[in-house]
Amino acid sequence: MARDRFIPDRGLTTRMAVTMTLLGVVYVAFVIALVWVGMPWWLVILVVAGFAVVQYFASDRIAMVAMGAHEVTPRQEPELHAIVDRLCAMADMPKPRVAVARTDVPNAFATGHSRKSTVVCVTTGLRRRLDNVELEAVIAHELSHVAHRDVTVMTIAGFLGIVAGFLVQAGVRFAFIAGGGRGREGGPAPAVVALLVVAVSAVVWVLSFLLTRMLSRYRELSADRAAAHLTARPSALGSALTKITGDMARIPTRDLRQVEPFNAFFFTPALSGEGFSLSSLLSTHPPVEQRLSQLAEISRRLGREG
Template identity: 35%
Template sequence: MNMIKTAMLIAGMTALFMGVGFLLGGRAGLMIAFAVAAAMNFVSYWNADKMVLRMHHAREVDEHTAPDTYRLVRDLAARANLPMPRVYIVENDQPNAFATGRNPANAAVAATTGLLRRLTPDEVAGVMAHELAHVENRDTLIMTVTATLAGAISMLGNFAFLFGGSRDSNGNGNPLGFIGVLVAMIVAPFAAMIVQMAISRTREYAADRRGAEICGQPLSLASALAKIAGGHTLNVDAERNPATAHMFIVNPLSGQRMDSLFSTHPDTANRIEALRALAAEAGPVTIRGRSAVPAVGGAPRRKGPWG
């Protein structure tokens, strides 16, 4: 299903890109836009993960440079029967995390220094398990591709604003070009919102649930979400690249708490409530045939390999 959604998204964004190109430059603009869109689609499939990591100045770590974080991800990946992803740390005080990559074999997970510093080990485990759930569900491909294409559309809007298009080669008014500029300028600010709407918010609920199953402690993930949403600070890289906002576990631009047609994430309070309901369900949480006692009230908590 995600592959179908990805194909539909790529087709829709390509058509939008070409349409704006036609309005800006006629048939020549259409062909140029098609060529650019085709190149962007190719590049985004193979290299969008690297581009996103570069946007946020993420640095790769290993068991020597960040042993605790690396071991935590390794243990969680083993629990989920996933290949070991690459692990990155982003120097940012805002507590947050995201996953990227075209498939589980080429995945990466990233956590900010604010997340690692402000959250407990169990809460960090819940967050990273959530990101691994996105990897397992193959959400990362569509999340990464949308980020790249949204950035391309925003760039097109900036190009239209700078170079115009409202006059023809003789310097006369060009109504079609003027419309193209307006369309591009309107699309640019809302490009991120449009493509993020293509990412179903139900995928966040699914990743929360699966993440809770992987780490074995729904309430630890619930507590982590509350801290992340409540600890919102400025994220300069996210502000510069708003098209990547949907990739984070909580919106890095606003700590968004409201469910709406245009929101990139579900209401954090609703997500926490769903996790509490999961923790309160009768019986232990199942983890791929194994069980773990959820941290409900005074119930004993399963001590994971991270401590």
């Protein structure tokens, strides 16, 4: 856990360790299974290592480009930098890079594989809708992700699902092209190997998806708690959450779907199911009602302590 003034969360630390351990086991089994079903070992290493390097070192740049975000200097965005400076001083943590995405989708996110590469980004839609107190609460939420290092863990955890998803798509296409021809020296047909790769990859994708979703929902509750205690204004975070989720319904669905792939890193998901359903169980975020209830309880507790 980071040495900062955000409240520690042993539950988050434990969940991150368990998730990474389980994903490590799945990862090793994945590589062994791919070689066992007939995929050349050099190709397995090339695909897995290639995606790992890109995902780890370029995750922040990929997210910035996809969101149309750009880094801003204190001269360009003095108010935004002032908020980040104040929160970093309160939390006693290094200041991340600051970016702005020009989109009306009201949101914020933090991404990066290490503290030095981390960037905290807010959208113009978010700034337009929130006052400075609410904006500070949202940025505190994102900074807590950085301080607790769960941004790094989610970046690494997402890699396995990306590789598995890629192999599922590539395997289906290859099986269709290869047809039913026989393999060399009486081995299995290329199409059979491709379909076996698809089956293994699909299982791995489901496992990695479920593991990262469970961690993602808990880390959002943890970030809400940390931000509420750091700012001592849980009501401001609740107000921001209410405004954002309410206004999200007014954003064109096409715009929301464009940013939906980054839901796991957003303050609140661009698209999500309402109520208790299978979609809510597989969501990147806990229900808004649960987040607001937690913030209300923190507010009552802080009021009693005050």
